[in-house]
Amino acid sequence: MEYIENKTFSEIQIGDTAQLVRVLKQQDIELFAVMSGDVNPAHVDPEYAKTDMFHKVIVHGMWGGALISAVIGTQLPGPGTIYLNQSLSFRRPVGLGDKVLVRVTVKEKFEDKREVLLYCECINQDGEVVIKGDASVIAPSEKVKRPRVMLPEVHLHEQGAHYKRLLASTQDIPPIRVAVVHPCDELSLMGALEAKRHGVIEPILVGPKAKIMAVAEKAACNLDGITIIDAQHSHAAAAIAVEQVRANHADAIMKGKLHTDELMEAVVNKTKGLRTERRMSHVFALDVPTYHKPLFISDAAINIAPDLNTKRDIVQNAIELLHALGIEAPKVAILSAVETVNPKMQSTMDAASLCKMADRKQITGGIIDGPLAFDNAISKAAATSKDLTSEVAGDADILIAPDLEAGNMIAKQLIYLAGAESAGIVLGASVPIILTSRADGTLSRLASCVLAQRFVNFYKKSSA
Incomplete structure (x- = not known):
């Protein structure tokens, strides 16, 4: 078992040093950005960073400051230390793959208040100082030795990252005509309109027109230029959507606020449905x-x-x-x-x-x-x-x-x-059915539309 042990004020001598070495990884930058909320594009946007003064992604300056704090809090003086002041001068940038030596050295001791002045520096693999400064702390008076706490494993993931790449792949693909069945709640309607906004679909809204308009008004949505086919209820809307496909007015069907069984009943109808072999x-x-x-x-x-x-x-x-x-x-x-x-x-x-x-x-x-x-x-x-x-x-x-x-x-x-x-x-079926769940958010509905768009355009191109 590893332990963390401090140095008390009486044990500390002028000239004492402690250090750690860290190689900067992409995950370090991302974790620091998540923790701090600092999403300066110089740190997290490679395209922007190429045009910035250093022409590469660099880590936040206070990443080095945090490492200095780690040495002070775990080694010199260690547990029980109270931070008073920290002054830092940032001399050079730290980029991905740089190997940084972080070192603190005792400069002075003040007996009356147990204060210790530490010289702090971060040095890169080329021996260049990237950060330097002083820290003033109150050193502990009692000895502390504790087991080193094992930190949790961290996995970073950008929500919907695969979907965003999928959406980006559709930039040169024309939108498909989609009959949206009974979009009588905000999620259903917003999902279809978001897909239209991204150029993925051209929605044909099928359902009770008054209800659809009421939902749009409540959600502050503009339905100008969007086709709405009035249907008395969800069963009728499903049947009309299938008719739109059979008449070659729609390339796909999208489920709105109705049960899957209602929609699929119309789709699988032996005489009027969309069955294939x-x-x-x-x-x-x-x-x-x-x-x-x-x-x-x-x-x-x-x-x-x-x-x-x-x-x-x-x-x-x-x-x-x-x-x-x-x-x-x-x-x-x-x-x-x-x-x-x-x-x-x-x-x-x-x-x-x-x-x-x-x-x-x-x-x-x-x-x-x-x-x-x-x-x-x-x-x-x-x-x-x-x-x-x-x-x-x-x-x-x-x-x-x-x-x-x-x-x-x-x-x-x-x-x-x-x-x-x-x-x-x-x-x-003869066309893809965009079958979303009531629990699906807008991103999931948009991704489902992209799947249908890619499928329809791929097979149109294959059969041309």
């Missing part, structure tokens, strides 16, 4: 803070207990979505509780069959492996511990759940316990 399935697109890339989960909303043929369509739908997002050979993990085939576990038998179907080109466009347990699918370390040789294990793009219950639980756990942002889309 492919089984429809839902794909969650998750921005998970602790995962290195976007993660897609299917099916968590449509198919309750899919058989093998339905799972084949679920896999193919997800693969084709990722093709539309620019991923040429997505890695697909077929999930079970174990990574070996067990005749007593149907999910492992289905996984093995799906892999063989991929070998026989019954599923195309992806790299498929299974059965894989969840940990093996998303963790290289877990896969290595099981001696798994797999292109997919630890690097999956798509997770295929054995049934809806498992898929829904995985997605909701990542959302509520891991802080993931979620977007959702239904594929397999």
